Amino acid sequence: MIEVKNLTKRYGAKLAVDNISFTAEESEILGFLGPNGAGKSTTMNILTGYLSSTEGQALINGIDILEDPVKAKALIGYLPEQPPLYLDMTVMEYLKFVYRLKKCKLPIASHLGEICELVKITEVKNRVIKNLSKGYKQRVGLAQALVGNPPVLILDEPTVGLDPKQIIEIRSLIKRLGKNHTVILSSHILPEVQAVCDKIVIINRGKIVANDNADKLVHNLSGDHKLTVRAEGNANDIKKLLSTIPDMRDVRINKENVEPGVSEFFLTANDGCDIRRDVSKRLASRNYPLLMMKSSELTLEEIFLKITTGDIYGHVDEDKDKNTNKKSSK
Amino acid sequence: MLAILKREFKAYFTSPLGYVFLAIFYAFSGVFFWVFTLDMGSTDMSSVFLMMFLVLMVFVPLLTMRLLAEDKKQKTDQLTLTAPVSLLGIVMGKFLAAYLIFAIGVAVMPLYGFVMSTFADVSWLPIFGNTVGLLLLGGIFVAGGLFVSSLTENQMIAAIGSFFINLMVLLLDTLVSQIPSGIFRTALESISVYSRYAEITSGIFSLSSVIFFLSVIFIFLFLTVRVLEKKRWA
CATH class of the missing domain: 3.30.70.60 (Ribosomal protein S6/Translation elongation factor EF1B)
Known part of the structure; x- marks a missing residue:
């Protein structure tokens, strides 16, 4: 379970993340949505202990990431925006390195073999990572996050660079993982979030502008009265x-x-x-x-645009505006 | 820590870096050994060890430049820093990997002594002392280089920066000789790495020197950990 309480991150004068709070329960997939530069990656970096917050708290299964980083980090599998790959290693060497780095106890050969099967990289496992295509690199990055079977997965745009077939595979993989993991997933591909996530947090300019169940979010904003x-x-x-x-x-x-x-x-x-x-x-x-x-229910795209820019295609009805304001002030 | 040590050590041999460093080390020490010892008809290797100061000063930065800088550039630090490993573990793993390569280079020095012993009687104690001295000196250069590497994400800047620090270490003595005697001069003299090392090569192997070298290594490693720690707070 992940708990974020009043998290703030300041880079000098720039406020990257502004007092955000949300929770992701066990076996829940939480979608983290926002335009570029909204603070998604910063928040994820704070959750994983890569950066520290200026104020506020991030708890992983009740352990504060700043108080007891080693223990908290052991619970997390993290796929950053750019997969952290050592390009000079082969896929298998790399995964073994990650396995040792995370001090895994699971049987190494079967565990890594299983992960390779899951993300479909078995056929490239003896190739040097440098020579792999972007899609494969992305999948090796995902494999790395799965090593050690951590209960919490934090995935920063996991389907970037994949072809449509792979995207569907990875999505269904994430959905499966979501049944017994806590997953936080960031994206700006809206159908993806809608398809995969139970809960959506929309963030813009460092602030949470919406935080709700995916279907409810669509329903509340447009309703069926149009x-x-x-x-x-x-x-x-x-x-x-x-x-x-x-x-x-x-x-x-x-x-x-x-x-x-x-x-x-x-x-x-x-x-x-x-x-x-x-x-x-x-x-x-x-x-x-x-x-x-x-x-005329809004699609997630429209909601997203509406919430982040306060406008859809240049015209917004007054009552819709009120509706959004109510939501964002929550 | 062991995982990182193993990876970094292997990485020296998947790129030319490790080979190049060892080749340079063996080439220079071999030439010095020939010129100052064999060719002079002497069994005293202290000049060889003293000359190695210059070689290490220039080439250890090659070994250390990529340690943390490349991690930052390739964003692989997001893996190591979010893994359940302490910062000290990361720093020590990187330090020991580079240091091990360096030590493999140094291992050739007693071998020269062994070569000599087939021609003449060799006094092993100074060779042993000098080797330990060289190992300590290398520790400072590696730790210093690692520290500079933690400050930048550009390998070239890391290499030039650590070369510059090493140069300062050497030039400190020239500077000191220009300062009128007094507390300031004594203070600078006592932190001179070069004169401590020269002392060891000339046959004076004191405990205070050993502690001095270890302290400098410790300070650089400590500072490196602090830099990584600070990064999180920036």
Whole structure:
């Protein structure tokens, strides 16, 4: 379990990490999301004892990384942003070195063999690391973090440089590892975080701007009270018709004649109200064919942009803004 | 510590560095041995040992330059510093790896004595004393080089920096001779590595010299640990 309490890191006058707190429970995968320079890597470096914090505390299974670094570090497998590889060694030599460095007790041959199988580097295990491609280097880096089977894994952008097939493999590997490890994973690939993580912490300019369950985060920010609808018929007539629905707050024509005679509408209902049935019934009662209806739930990309820049594609509704502010002030 | 020692020691032989250093060491000591001992018809090797000061001063930085600088550049320090190893363990592992290579070089010196003993009677005590003296001196150069290597991530700067420190060590005596006698002069004289070493090669092997050399090695290693520690706080 990882506990971060009021962590602050200052580089001279620059505040890299500003009073952040979060926890990752056992068997939980926590996604750490943020634009470049947001403080993700700094936070991870502090968690692993590579850097010290200016203020605050980081606890690994209850052990303070600054108070008892050797004991705390023994619990962590760390894959930094740039995998820490000795380029002049072969993969196997390197893993054996890491094995000894971490003072592992597991049977060396079977343990390292298992890890090589897991991250699929068995076929290159006798090659010099210098000559490997970026994807293989990344996987050797991941293998290094797994040596000793530490209960806590901290992975800084683990899928960078991998091809799509490998990305899927590594993701499912991380998901599997998450069942009996505490994993913190940083990324700016949003679908990845959404696919893999139980919990998401979004960080921007050193501050946590969102910290929630992945699905909830998407749900809370957009909710299901916004719909995009396409119907055939006179746009203004349809607008008037839909406006009569009791819980409807706003109807806007997005575009007329998206297809011949078909218009697209943005509907906003009152909070917590499901108007889908009403919309369909009203349109049917007047014989306006309903051609499409989808909830305009934000994708994680949009949430991310919205939270980090306070804006999506240049226009944000007022109530959405309030919603975000509520979230970020939490 | 042993894992790091083993890795670093091996790394000297996966790159040309270890071979180059040993070749240089053997070449220079061989030439000096020939010129000052064999060719002069003498069994006194002290000049050979004294000349080795200059050789080590220039070439030990080759051995130490990459120890910590390269780790920083390749970011492999993120592995060692986040592994469950103490900072002292890391520093000692690196120090001993370089020192071992150096010691393999020094091991040739008694061999020269053995070569001589086939021609003439050799007094082994001074050769033994000188070898120990050389080992102590090398310890200072290696520890000093390791310290400089911890300050930068550029190997060239590390090499030049430690060469510069070694040069200062040598020039300290020239400087001292220009200072009027007094406390300041006595103080500088007593920290002169070169005159301590010259004393050993001239046959005076005192406990105070040994303690002096060990203290300087300890100070450099201590400072290196502090630099690594400081990095975390920067």
